[in-house]
Amino acid sequence: MLRLTKKADYGLMALKYLAEQQTLAASIRNGANPAQSAKDIAEAYHIPPQLLAKILQTLAKAGLLVSHAGTNGGYSLARSAHDITAFEVIRAIDGPLFITSCITIHGTCDLAGHCTIKEPLRKVNDSIKDLLNGIRISDLIDPAETNPSAALAGGLVSIGL
Amino acid sequence: MLRLTKKADYGLMALKYLAEQQTLAASIRNGANPAQSAKDIAEAYHIPPQLLAKILQTLAKAGLLVSHAGTNGGYSLARSAHDITAFEVIRAIDGPLFITSCITIHGTCDLAGHCTIKEPLRKVNDSIKDLLNGIRISDLIDPAETNPSAALAGGLVSIGL
DNA sequence: GCGAAGCAAGACCAAAGCGGTCGGAGATGT
DNA sequence: ACATCTCCGACCGCTTTGGTCTTGCTTCGC
Numbered sequence: 001m002l003r004l005t006k007k008a009d010y011g012l013m014a015l016k017y018l019a020e021q022q023t024l025a026a027s028i029r030n031g032a033n034p035a036q037s038a039k040d041i042a043e044a045y046h047i048p049p050q051l052l053a054k055i056l057q058t059l060a061k062a063g064l065l066v067s068h069a070g071t072n073g074g075y076s077l078a079r080s081a082h083d084i085t086a087f088e089v090i091r092a093i094d095g096p097l098f099i100t101s102c103i104t105i106h107g108t109c110d111l112a113g114h115c116t117i118k119e120p121l122r123k124v125n126d127s128i129k130d131l132l133n134g135i136r137i138s139d140l141i142d143p144a145e146t147n148p149s150a151a152l153a154g155g156l157v158s159i160g161l
Numbered sequence: 162m163l164r165l166t167k168k169a170d171y172g173l174m175a176l177k178y179l180a181e182q183q184t185l186a187a188s189i190r191n192g193a194n195p196a197q198s199a200k201d202i203a204e205a206y207h208i209p210p211q212l213l214a215k216i217l218q219t220l221a222k223a224g225l226l227v228s229h230a231g232t233n234g235g236y237s238l239a240r241s242a243h244d245i246t247a248f249e250v251i252r253a254i255d256g257p258l259f260i261t262s263c264i265t266i267h268g269t270c271d272l273a274g275h276c277t278i279k280e281p282l283r284k285v286n287d288s289i290k291d292l293l294n295g296i297r298i299s300d301l302i303d304p305a306e307t308n309p310s311a312a313l314a315g316g317l318v319s320i321g322l
Numbered sequence: 323g324c325g326a327a328g329c330a331a332g333a334c335c336a337a338a339g340c341g342g343t344c345g346g347a348g349a350t351g352t
Numbered sequence: 353a354c355a356t357c358t359c360c361g362a363c364c365g366c367t368t369t370g371g372t373c374t375t376g377c378t379t380c381g382c
Contacts, residue, residue: 002163002289004260006370012278037328051371057330070379071327099165117173117301127292128163131285140278198358212342218360231350232357
């Protein structure tokens with residue numbers, strides 16, 4: 001029903017990987033954050049290296065990653081894994097798309113006047129946005145399996161139309 | 162970021178329209194549910210008639226609508242507007258797609274083993290599903306504007322990873 | 323200083339999904 | 353039985369997406 005592009009998927013995986021490496025390195029020795037190359041990450045997850053490279057470039061341009069050129073270069077997180085949300089990553093890669101074509105970037109509806117379902121859907125849109133905003137990269141590394149499904153099964157969804 | 166196809170949009174609009182007409186007809190005279198033609202609905206919302214026709218066909222096949230061929234034929238809701246959720250409509254039109262390509266219809270990940278973000282995203286997926294499941298066609302007709310944004314601004318989003 | 327390793331940035335391409343159109347098949351009311 | 357209205361399935365072009373190739377620039381090791 002709702003699709004997230006493969007690029008965004010890859011982006012999230014890459015960020016998770018970087019976060020893992022970073023915390024790992026920090027625990028071993030408080031040393032310089034070791035900038036993983038795009039190739040390394042691509043190999044770790046078996047995804048096309050050049051495609052990932054392009055995604056990482058995008059994320060770097062968005063300010064989520066910092067790139068380091070030259071030999072032994074690579075990418076590292078621009079911020080703490082705890083301060084990067086899934087929403088930011090997706091937005092950076094897929095752009096500011098919305099759940100419905102009604103809600104354009106200008107807030108105007110193509111079918112202005114006729115489209116009467118805009119408002120309810122906008123609220124769904126906002127809910128999803130909040131949902132993704134609540135997920136941080138640090139939440140992805142080692143799921144920790146805290147209360148597996150209780151919150152979902154429960155009545156967390158109570159959108160007021 | 163997350164996109165809902167135009168078809169699903171149209172489908173929701175059409176169902177809303179049918180729900181309106183149905184309750185309207187019921188209030189005027191408790192008469193036979195008047196089967197609106199695809200053309201009528203399309204004209205009401207200024208959307209391509211033949212495209213809407215195809216969408217309505219899909220919805221009919223999914224059991225959400227009943228079609229009535231021949232002169233003065235058309236479509237009418239198969240169930241009460243209160244018993245049809247937005248999720249059903251979207252699923253019927255866009256198919257059982259998922260937020261991430263990792264979560265296929267078989268539940269297996271293309272990158273089995275490597276993809277480690279599957280589980281958190283699946284929960285997001287379920288949350289969105291629940292969200293849409295909570296919206297009924299009857300909620301769309303005349304938004305009623307009950308507590309406009311309180312529920313959203315509040316802490317409704319508390320997905321447990 | 324030179325060359326290799328790695329990022330950066332652009333064009334480019336194939337496949338798939340989406341939006342939209344057309345001509346027929348079938349039912350209905352007269 | 354006919355004309356008409358509607359549903360229905362096949363068809364088609366376009367945009368987006370996923371992915372590749374090429375070129376250039378920057379930095380590090382020697």
